[in-house]
Amino acid sequence: MPQGEGRCARRLLDVTAGKINATIERETPRGRLASGKGAIHRLMNQETIRDFLECDHKRLDALLERAGREPGQIDLAAFGEFRRGLLKHIGMEEKILLPAIQQLRGGEPLPIAAKIRLEHGAIAALLVPSPRPAVLRALKAILAMHNAGEEGLSGVYAECDRIAGAEREAILDRLRQAPEVPAANHVDSDRVEASARRAISRAGFDPELLAD
Numbered sequence: 246m247p248q249g250e251g252r253c254a255r256r257l258l259d260v261t262a263g264k265i266n267a268t269i270e271r272e273t274p275r276g277r278l279a280s281g282k283g284a285i286h287r288l289m290n291q292e293t294i295r296d297f298l299e300c301d302h303k304r305l306d307a308l309l310e311r312a313g314r315e316p317g318q319i320d321l322a323a324f325g326e327f328r329r330g331l332l333k334h335i336g337m338e339e340k341i342l343l344p345a346i347q348q349l350r351g352g353e354p355l356p357i358a359a360k361i362r363l364e365h366g367a368i369a370a371l372l373v374p375s376p377r378p379a380v381l382r383a384l385k386a387i388l389a390m391h392n393a394g395e396e397g398l399s400g401v402y403a404e405c406d407r408i409a410g411a412e413r414e415a416i417l418d419r420l421r422q423a424p425e426v427p428a429a430n431h432v433d434s435d436r437v438e439a440s441a442r443r444a445i446s447r448a449g450f451d452p453e454l455l456a457d
Contacts, residue, residue, distance in 0.1 A: 308324075333426045
């Protein structure tokens with residue numbers, strides 16, 4: 246099993262562990278409760294910020310792939326789910342993770358935080374127009390580069406885990422409880438297209454990625 250899939254499978258195991266924990270509460274004699282609960286607690290605390298957000302990347306990548314699976318056609322249901330999920334993911338990073346890490350750094354943002362926000366701006370701008378093959382291609386290309394800087398042992402998420410230390414679980418709880426983000430209707434116009442190209446350029450990407 247690929248490493249990323251293994252981490253995502255562990256998240257499913259954590260959910261199952263929570264159910265087991267509830268069963269232990271109900272059925273285990275009080276004298277034997279502590280050891281069983283301790284084992285489950287240790288298991289559930291294995292998840293990291295990197296695990297959680299990389300798994301969400303995989304989920305979103307799969308939705309985007311499904312949205313463009315048929316040549317010349319867009320699966321609007323898959324794209325809609327991808328769009329809502331991506332906006333939520335961006336919100337988790339912008340409103341929870343980056344501010345929490347900045348606070349732990351004594352008010353100093355991560356050096357890469359400004360770049361991340363510019364890239365988020367480019368990605369969000371591509372979610373404004375109605376989906377078409379060029380939009381999907383641009384999203385795939387930009388997300389591949391953006392995610393590469395966040396994932397892995399040397400990525401942003403691993404750095405956040407190192408900085409978070411004992412606060413990691415509290416940050417994870419906030420990420421898990423992040424609200425859904427309402428998605429506005431698509432808008433198609435020359436102005437929207439020009440705005441998306443400018444956002445792509447500001448983030449350091451080639452605006453021709455959006456060419457039809």
